[in-house]
Amino acid sequence: xxxxxxxxxxxxxxxxxxxxxxxxxxxxxxxxxxxxxxxxxxxxxxxxxxxxxxxxxxxxxxxxxxxxxxxxxxxxxxxxxxxxxxxxxxxxxxxxxxxxxxxxxxxxxxxxxxxxxxxxxxxxxxxxxxxxxxxxxxxxxxxxxxxxxxxxxxxxxxxxxxxxxxxxxxxxxxxxxxxxxxx
Numbered sequence: 047x048x049x050x051x052x053x054x055x056x057x058x059x060x061x062x063x064x065x066x067x068x069x070x071x072x073x074x075x076x077x078x079x080x081x082x083x084x085x086x087x088x089x090x091x092x093x094x095x096x097x098x099x100x101x102x103x104x105x106x107x108x109x110x111x112x113x114x115x116x117x118x119x120x121x122x123x124x125x126x127x128x129x130x131x132x133x134x135x136x137x138x139x140x141x142x143x144x145x146x147x148x149x150x151x152x153x154x155x156x157x158x159x160x161x162x163x164x165x166x167x168x169x170x171x172x173x174x175x176x177x178x179x180x181x182x183x184x185x186x187x188x189x190x191x192x193x194x195x196x197x198x199x200x201x202x203x204x205x206x207x208x209x210x211x212x213x214x215x216x217x218x219x220x221x222x223x224x225x226x227x228x229x
Contacts, residue, residue: 060086065107070149071142105160112168124179126227133223148203
């Protein structure tokens with residue numbers, strides 16, 4: 047039975063959603079193509095009709111989730127408002143739905159050029175967005191503050207997730223939020 051274009055697009059969307067969620071939850075090497083396809087409600091055999099390889103899927107899943115994140119960002123949202131949501135306990139606990147940079151950054155460093163290119167493009171966009179509202183007198187000062195703020199947020203989220211002490215984890219999130227949003 048032939049599958050319609052709409053069904054192909056819907057299947058692809060389900061695969062990308064499942065892959066993005068599972069990769070953030072279990073890591074790039076912690077999940078197989080078969081697990082992703084099962085999570086998407088599809089058979090393993092259909093994978094190569096959508097993607098060239100697992101590396102292709104990784105890059106496309108990251109691009110997919112990052113484009114969704116960008117589309118969901120309200121216009122005019124400041125870096126401080128973003129930090130308040132990003133450094134929140136619920137975001138910290140929602141690994142599978144959270145930030146791909148914090149969940150996969152250390153693995154993506156060793157990923158394909160396509161994966162790194164997707165993340166680099168998003169990194170540049172995030173810095174540009176933050177630069178518009180970051181503190182500073184000049185565009186260069188605002189860009190430096192945006193870079194430092196974004197690096198602090200991602201690093202804090204990673205450290206807060208690592209800590210097996212809830213009080214320490216909360217302290218990391220709160221201290222970083224105060225630092226990033228300080229005038």
